[in-house]
Amino acid sequence: MTVRDVQHFFGHNTQKDLSLISSDASVFHGELGFEALGSASDICFVRRKQCFNNEYVIVTEKMLAGMGLKESGLTINLAGLQLANPTVLASGILGYSTETLERLVKGGAGAVVTKSIGLKPRKGYANPTVVQASCGLINAMGLPNPGIDEYVEEFRQARDILNVPLIMSVYGYSAEEYATIAKKAAAAGADAVELNVSCPHVKDTGSEIGQCPEALAEVVRKVRASVSKPVFVKLSPNITSIADIAEVAVKAGADGLTIMNTVKAMAIDVETAMPILGNRVGGLSGPAIKPIALRCVYDVFERVKVPIMGCGGIVDWRDAVEFLLVGASAVQIGTAISLKGPNVFRGVTLGIKRYLEIKHFEKVEEIVGLSHRS
C-alpha cells in the first residue's frame, strides 16, 4: 500500500500527518493492543496527531487483518467519507464536548454527527425536555447549542483528536444562514455537514424548511455551492411523501440523506390535564418509530441514488441489518445509548459482521437494499 492509497482511503486529513511519518516509527502499545509496527511501506491506517500523547498510532495491513477489521468488509464509503464500520452517532445526542465524542468513538462509532449548531447561541426549552413513552422517548430539547463561533473552538479540538469522520449538524433560519454555518463548519475541519431540516419542535427552522420543497431546495443549493465537503440532508417523516422531498433534496445537490428525524409527538399527564413537555410537542424516537423509519428508507431508496443513513429506533444489530436491507448504507444510533451505553456501536458492528459471515457476504455494501430485489 502506498501513501497515496492511504490518503485515498482515509481522506485528506491524513495528508499532513503522513509527511511526518518516518520509516522508523516507534513501537506503540496503545489501547488497541498492538505490539509492533511494520515498516512504513505497508502502512494502511494512520491516526491523527495528539491522539495519544502526541504519538502516532500506525496500524499496518497485517494488524488490521488481525483485528478482523479489513477482512470483515465493514468499511463503507459514504459520499466520499470512509467509515471503518457503518454505525454513526445520531445528531442531538451527547454532541457538545470532545471528551464525550471521543468516548463514543471508543465505543465503536464509525462516524459522529454533532448536535445541531446554529448561528447564535440557543438555550433550548425549559424542562421537561424528555419524556419516556411506551417504547421510546419524546424530546423537545429545543436545539440548545453554543452557536457556531463558540462551537468551532471545541470542534477543532475534536478534529485533532478523533480519527473518524466528523459530521457537523447545522440548522438555520434562512438558506444564507445554513450556508454561512456550513462554511464555518468546513473551515473548522468538518468532514461533512448534515442539514437539520427536520427538527419537529423549533419554529421557523427544521421541519418547517424540510416540509417545503422550494425552501428545502434553496437551502441545499446554497450550502452545496458554499462548501466542498459532502452535504447530507436529514429529512422529516412528518410529511406526505418522504420520497418526493428526498428527490427535491438530491436534485438540489445533496450528496447523501439521513432518513429520518423524530416523529412529531406529545405526552399528556392525566392528573393535571397538562402536556408534559415544556414545549408541549416534541419528537418521538426509539423502537416505537423503527417500522416507520424502515418504510421511509425503503421508499427513498427506490427513488434516489445517493447513500442513505438510516435512523430511527436502532437498538441492536438486527435493527441495523434491517435498515441495510431496505437501502441504508449506514445507520445512526442515538436513543439506544440510554439503554446500552456508549459501547452500543461496537455491539451493533459485531452483530452485523457476524450476520455477514453467516450469510456468506464479503462486504456490508452487498446487503444494502437487498430487500428491493423481490
Added chain:
Amino acid sequence: MSAYHIAANRLRATTILTVKAESPTVKTFTFKDAQCAKAQPGQFLMLWIPGVDEIPLSILDANEDGLVSVAVKRVGEATQALHEAKAGHFLGVRGPFGNSFAMVKGRVLMVAGGTGTAPLLFLAKRLVPRMARGVFVLGAKTKSELLFMNQLQQILGKSQIPLITSTEDGSCGVTGLCTELVEQVLAKEKFNIIYACGPEKMIRKVFELAEENRTNLEASLERLMRCAIGLCGSCTIGKYRVCADGPVFTSKQFREVKTEFGNSKRDPTGRRIPLD
C-alpha cells in the same frame, strides 16, 4: 427486540404529603413513589412541577413504606414554585437515576456543605449502624442554614460519632469553611474513605486534601440536567455524564477530569462557563 428498560421509568404522578421548613431557604417534601422508595443513598430523581419545570434532586430519604423525601433550596423559578406548593399538590416523578455511594464500613469521614447534606444524611442513616468509626463534618454559611442538625445528632449519637460544624460567619461551631475542619481531622486521623457532597469548589478542596492524605474519596456532583438518562449531554464533566455515570464519582475519576472539576460547567447552550 430487547426489552426497552427506559420505558420502565416513565413519569409518575404523585402528590405532596408533607412539607417541612428546614431552614429559611430549605424545605423538605415527602411523597409516595414505589420506584424511588427503592433508591440507594447518592441516587437522584427528576421532579416535575407541572407547568413550571422539571429539576434534579438528591434523594434525602426513601423508605420501605413507599415514602420518598427531597430537600429543596429556594434558588430559582422552579424551586420557588415548589416552596409555594402545599400538601396535596400534584408532582411528576422520574427515577431513581444514577449510581450510589459504595457502602464502605471501616473508618468513614463524611463532609457535607449546604444542601449537599441531603444525600449524606441518607447515607448516614444506612451506614452509621454498620460502620466502625467516623467523623461527620457539616458546614454552611450561617447557623440557620446548617441542615438536619437534630436528625444527624440522633443518628451519629447512637454510635458515638462526632458531629463537628463550621459556619462562614461563625454563628455556630468553628468560623470558616468546612474544608478547614477536614484538614484538621485528616491531620489527626486516618480514614478508609471520605464521602462528600456540597458546592463543587468545596468538593475539589476535599479531593485535594484526600489526595494529600492518600485517602479514597467518593463525592456527588451537581450539573444542569435535562434528560437524566445519559443522552442530552447537558451534565457532562470530562468524558463522564453526571446523570448516567455519576452523580457519585471516585478519586480515580476525579483525577481524570481535573481541568473541569471545581472549575467549569456547561450553561444551557452547552458553552463551557466558570463555576460560581
